[in-house]
Amino acid sequence: MTICYVLGDELYLNLTNRCTNRCEFCVRDTDGGIADGLDLWLDREPTVSEIKEDIRRFDPSRYREVVFCGYGEPTMRFDDLIEVAKFIKEQYGSKIRINTNGHANRIMGRDVTSELSGLVDTISISLNAKNREEYEKLCHCDYAEEGFDEMLDFAEKCKAYVPNVVMSVVDVISKEDIEACRKIAEDLGITFRAREMIQ
Numbered sequence: 001m002t003i004c005y006v007l008g009d010e011l012y013l014n015l016t017n018r019c020t021n022r023c024e025f026c027v028r029d030t031d032g033g034i035a036d037g038l039d040l041w042l043d044r045e046p047t048v049s050e051i052k053e054d055i056r057r058f059d060p061s062r063y064r065e066v067v068f069c070g071y072g073e074p075t076m077r078f079d080d081l082i083e084v085a086k087f088i089k090e091q092y093g094s095k096i097r098i099n100t101n102g103h104a105n106r107i108m109g110r111d112v113t114s115e116l117s118g119l120v121d122t123i124s125i126s127l128n129a130k131n132r133e134e135y136e137k138l139c140h141c142d143y144a145e146e147g148f149d150e151m152l153d154f155a156e157k158c159k160a161y162v163p164n165v166v167m168s169v170v171d172v173i174s175k176e177d178i179e180a181c182r183k184i185a186e187d188l189g190i191t192f193r194a195r196e197m198i199q
């Protein structure tokens, strides 16, 4: 079971394979792992104790940043994520980033953004599309088109609690659509990033 894995000088955490989206470009649907052939499929989700044990083994102080990522949406386990983030901050003082689809408030049924305060240094939110219709076409969300609204609302709320909020798209959409997405992020006062699709 791969919980911690390394990409470049960052330590990644694989908490869950579950997600509220089924994006067309998701690495879960491509062959092989994303980290040097690592298999990130989990037979079962690791417990918080198992996650902490693996983190100790890797030693976050050796890395520039610790990233809650996937295969999957890390905030599907939001409370566990917060417990693990507290452990990392207290024990190692590492920078922490979450890569997310921005559905945490809907998943948890409450506004969780204040709980990120003091723990999460960067949150990278997948914007993915220029409007709710295009989002649904690309992401096939459990909340249908409302997934787009949830994500935007989450991003806006994060600004009060997370020092570095980023919205991103994968370059599978047209240049025009990327520019439309850039404008959405900029209008929200949020940093924008277009990233390459992982093959």
Ligand code: SF4
Binding pocket: 019, 020, 021, 022, 023, 025, 026, 027, 028, 070, 071, 072, 073, 100, 101, 126, 139
């Ligand atoms: S939000 Fe991320 S993990 Fe979920 S389906 Fe899309 S790309 Fe995959």
